[in-house]
Amino acid sequence: MAAKWALGTAQLGQPYGIANKAGKPPRKRAREILQTAVAAGVAYLDTAPVYGNSENIIGDYIRKQSSSSTIPSIVTKLPAVRLHPLDQTSIDDFVRQSVQSSIHRLHVPHIDVYLLHDPADLTSHGGNVISALSTIKEEGLVKRIGVSVYTPGEAETALRLGCLDAIQIPLNILDHRFLRTHLLKRLTLSGMVVFARSIYLQGLILMExxxxxxxxERAREPLRKLRLLARELDMTPAQLSLCFVRDLPGLDSMILGCETLEQLRQNLRVIRSPSLPEAVRRRIEHLFGDLPDAVINPVQWR
Structure with a gap:
């Protein structure tokens, strides 16, 4: 079964992405994007305190809905814990204050999925951050706890902890790191809810x-090959890239951001399109199965 989808809202709160031309949408347009996504059956709204005023925009939308309205599950994140080594009580207070601030901005009774935004906090402060997440879960402030990672090594650390409920991983038509070693399958078998993000690699896949x-510049040749394959299949690079991720077994949800209402509508049309033939998937794996981290990991773009 194809993955559900989540609306990524980083673009609603700030200019985001290497290919962003529209900038941050006006607040009225951001509400229209949220309304359209909800009407189309979006499963999650993905946000974070560092995404500008994204949480406030979602909260304003939720506050204005009737009590009978269906609100998607909320995914938000704990800002990186940049405290000096402190005792467990101090870190508990920091984490509790952070999640309560998000709950207030979002106008929700609890957070459905609460993730570490910095995977270094999986092991920072002697494991006290993870203990603090477990505490707010026991208190009912959050329903699931997890982490957003950048590398397979960070996902391996999350697996070893054995106490997390959710994980976000970067996964797209150019980035097969979580597929080559069957790590996606192992994450699924662990029982974690698995979200794929960076479907368009922060917009790089959409660039000429x-x-x-x-x-x-090392990305130029893979992008040329992607365009040639898409043209051969009578598809756009965006369509081909989205279908590749959508059809992967083991994903619970893929996160799709947008800057405009038309981008959202295009994504919805592709979500409903037929599956890719297996022969096409094999060609994709052959063409893009082993690209360097300097191309596929945005952390290294800096």
């Missing part, structure tokens, strides 16, 4: 190869 900035 000649427009890619010089520090990312």
């Amino acid at each position: 190869p000649e427009n890619v900035p010089r520090p990312l």
Whole structure:
């Protein structure tokens, strides 16, 4: 069964993405994007305190809904814990205050999925951050706890902890790191809710190869190959990329951001399109199965 989908809302709270041309949408347009996504059956709204005023925009939308309205599950994140080594009580207070602030901004009784935004906090402070997450889960402030990771190594750390309920991983048509080692399958078998993000690699996949900035020139050739394959299949690069992730077994949800209502509608049309033939999937794995981290990991773009 194809993955459900989540609306990524980083673009609603701030200009986001290497290919962003529209900038941050006006507040009225952001509400229209949320309304359209909810009407289309979006399963999750994905946000974070560092996404500008994204949480406030979602909270304002939720506050204005009737009591009978269906609100998607909320995914938000704990900001990176940049405290000096402190005792468990101090870190508990920091985490509790952070989640309560998100609950207040979002106008919800609890957070459905609460993730570490910085995977370093899986082990920071002697494990006290993870203990603090477990505490707010026991108190009912959050329903699931987890982490948003950048690398397979960070996901392995999350697996070893054995106490997390959810994980976000980067996964797209150019980034197969979680597929080559069957790590996606292992995450699924662990019982964690698995979200795929970076479906368009922060917009890089949507760029014309000649427009890619010089520090990312190694991405130009893979992007040319992607466009050739998409043209052969009578698809756009965006359609081909989204279908590749949508059809992966083991994903609970894929996170799709947008800057405009038309981008959202395009994504919805692709979500409902037929599955890719297995032969096409094999060609994709052959063409893009082993690209360097300098291309596929945005942390290294800096």
